[in-house]
Amino acid sequence: MSYVQQAYRTLKDRILANRYPPGQQILEQALADDLGMSRTPVREALIRLHDEGLVELIPRRGMRVVPLAPEDMQEIYEVLSALEVAAVELAARRPLEPDTLQPLEDALQAMETRLADDDLDGWARADARFHRALLALSGNRRLVAMAATLADQVHRARMTTLRLRPRPVKSIEEHREVLEALRAGDGERAAGAHRRHRHNAARLLLDLLNYYRLPHL
Amino acid sequence: MSYVQQAYRTLKDRILANRYPPGQQILEQALADDLGMSRTPVREALIRLHDEGLVELIPRRGMRVVPLAPEDMQEIYEVLSALEVAAVELAARRPLEPDTLQPLEDALQAMETRLADDDLDGWARADARFHRALLALSGNRRLVAMAATLADQVHRARMTTLRLRPRPVKSIEEHREVLEALRAGDGERAAGAHRRHRHNAARLLLDLLNYYRLPHL
DNA sequence: AGATGCAATAACGTATACGTTAAATTATTC
DNA sequence: GAATAATTTAACGTATACGTTATTGCATCT
Known part of the structure; x- marks a missing residue:
């Protein structure tokens, strides 16, 4: 499994499991460090999660789990x-x-x-x-x-x-x-x-x- | 507008206008050269187009406009x-x-x-x-x-x-x-x-x- | 000639580098 | 002391570098 897929699955699982509280912001580099890879595959995974409506990507603030009203x-x-x-x-x-x-x-x-x-x-x-x-x-x-x-x-x-x-x-x-x-x-x-x-x-x-x-x- | 957005819009417009015949394969580097940017933003745009079902991404074959049966x-x-x-x-x-x-x-x-x-x-x-x-x-x-x-x-x-x-x-x-x-x-x-x-x-x-x-x- | 194996190529996936610029911090002025 | 200006910091967007590996072409063998 590629790093992109790994990052995608891991992040998605964590979001669904509520491990990242909605609204919290996490920098790309922090995610990359956490997942043991560089920013490149993390970014590509984040784009997919964004397209699915699970996260927002805010420049200089990193990823933000979308809070649903x-x-x-x-x-x-x-x-x-x-x-x-x-x-x-x-x-x-x-x-x-x-x-x-x-x-x-x-x-x-x-x-x-x-x-x-x-x-x-x-x-x-x-x-x-x-x-x-x-x-x-x-x-x-x-x-x-x-x-x-x-x-x-x-x-x-x-x-x-x-x-x-x-x-x-x-x-x-x-x-x-x-x-x-x-x-x-x-x-x-x-x-x-x-x-x-x-x-x-x-x-x-x-x-x-x-x-x-x-x-x- | 960021390069990613440029690439996304340009490629999407071309696909919808049937400028890339369905089934044809185009390498990432060729697209990047064509769009006057590096592979990085092109790849990120391709991921979005893939999630929307417009293209397939085949390793070593590049992007392929999805032919619809x-x-x-x-x-x-x-x-x-x-x-x-x-x-x-x-x-x-x-x-x-x-x-x-x-x-x-x-x-x-x-x-x-x-x-x-x-x-x-x-x-x-x-x-x-x-x-x-x-x-x-x-x-x-x-x-x-x-x-x-x-x-x-x-x-x-x-x-x-x-x-x-x-x-x-x-x-x-x-x-x-x-x-x-x-x-x-x-x-x-x-x-x-x-x-x-x-x-x-x-x-x-x-x-x-x-x-x-x-x-x- | 066709099949098989090997070498060369090149495309991708990922890492790293770097310039730009928003944000934060410090310094300065009133 | 508060407000503003200057400086520093650091995160992102993008470019570049590089190792891995599928593919291609060629050579060898049958």
């Missing part, structure tokens, strides 16, 4: 919803092999067990898995990629609200409805259900950010 | 449709000031005059303007940006099919229906109309590519 969350959720609903519609249009929906079923069952075990992190991982599987079913690689970068952007916020929200029982029901509609071959119902699910999720997240006064994450 | 076009149109339809829905949800829809009206009238003058390039510009204005009405900056990169990707194909297709009379009608529905405050009708419009546009483009055996543009 509630309005940003709203924007991101609007786009993400549109993409996922489209994915559901596309998925419903494809021929339904017996095991097509298995990844969804597996993820959904994982969500249920994790929740029963009060393993919230595990639930969040299974939830993400469900959404990724759904996007993959669209068969549209660009759709998958764009949704993934948006999901990355809200990852921090999702993680911090994970323990502030009520147990995601409703959420699981909503996922199940999407899956059942797909299984029944009813694309319209599936899309509608998913649209409602995304709408509720966004509403919940935004209310939490507002209630707990988390102006930017 | 019909399946790629289909993918791009699927995503672009989803984003624009979402934009219409968001736009319909906003308060309707008297001059909110003026940019759309202006673009639409421009489309009509250009078409009456048989100015196809002018029509294409006005069409693009309409779609940009529509996206802007969503008030969602990320939505606008993502749609713009997708529109850039299909730009070459649109230009080459511009003179192979019948006169876009139907297209203008479809735009007008979207505008009228927005004016009437009927978001659902507007979204539906735009969805049909995008569907028709994609179908037309793909049929043309198929009919004229243009396997990758």
Whole structure:
């Protein structure tokens, strides 16, 4: 793996894991020293992270993890919803092999067990898995990629609200409805259900950010 | 303007103008010589163009303008449709000031005059303007940006099919229906109309590519 | 002649060097 | 002492240098 890729992965992982607090500024040279390489590959990795909306690059101030305000969350959720609903519609249009929906079923069952075990992190991982599987079913690689970068952007916020929200029982029901509609071959119902699910999720997240006064994450 | 920005804009313009034939490979050093700068800023610009899906970067072969196959076009149109339809829905949800829809009206009238003058390039510009204005009405900056990169990707194909297709009379009608529905405050009708419009546009483009055996543009 | 191995080439990935200039610090003036 | 000017510092943007390695061409062998 090239140094650029190393830097990209390492920095991205750290940002998603909230190891660099949003708003903090880090100089290119400091990153390079930390990663044990020169500034060149670090800069190239930073450009990619910038294009994905994860960092800002401010001359003489280095990289700055983009703090997301509630309005940003709203924007991101609007786009993400549109993409996922489209994915559901596309998925419903494809021929339904017996095991097509298995990844969804597996993820959904994982969500249920994790929740029963009060393993919230595990639930969040299974939830993400469900959404990724759904996007993959669209068969549209660009759709998958764009949704993934948006999901990355809200990852921090999702993680911090994970323990502030009520147990995601409703959420699981909503996922199940999407899956059942797909299984029944009813694309319209599936899309509608998913649209409602995304709408509720966004509403919940935004209310939490507002209630707990988390102006930017 | 920095050299990176210069390189980015120049290369992007050339790619969209079809000055670099798709598939052709150009070495980093050749680009740098051509642009009168060193490889460093060229490389950084290439990374951005790569992230936008316009070029591939092949070690020891340099940059390669991504040739788009019909399946790629289909993918791009699927995503672009989803984003624009979402934009219409968001736009319909906003308060309707008297001059909110003026940019759309202006673009639409421009489309009509250009078409009456048989100015196809002018029509294409006005069409693009309409779609940009529509996206802007969503008030969602990320939505606008993502749609713009997708529109850039299909730009070459649109230009080459511009003179192979019948006169876009139907297209203008479809735009007008979207505008009228927005004016009437009927978001659902507007979204539906735009969805049909995008569907028709994609179908037309793909049929043309198929009919004229243009396997990758 | 075709295939195989070796040498030469050159393109990339990364490191380093360097000029420019914004920011910070110190000195100076009122 | 506060405000301004002069000086220093250092971070970035870009250029250059360089080692590694894929590719190409040639020579050798069958």
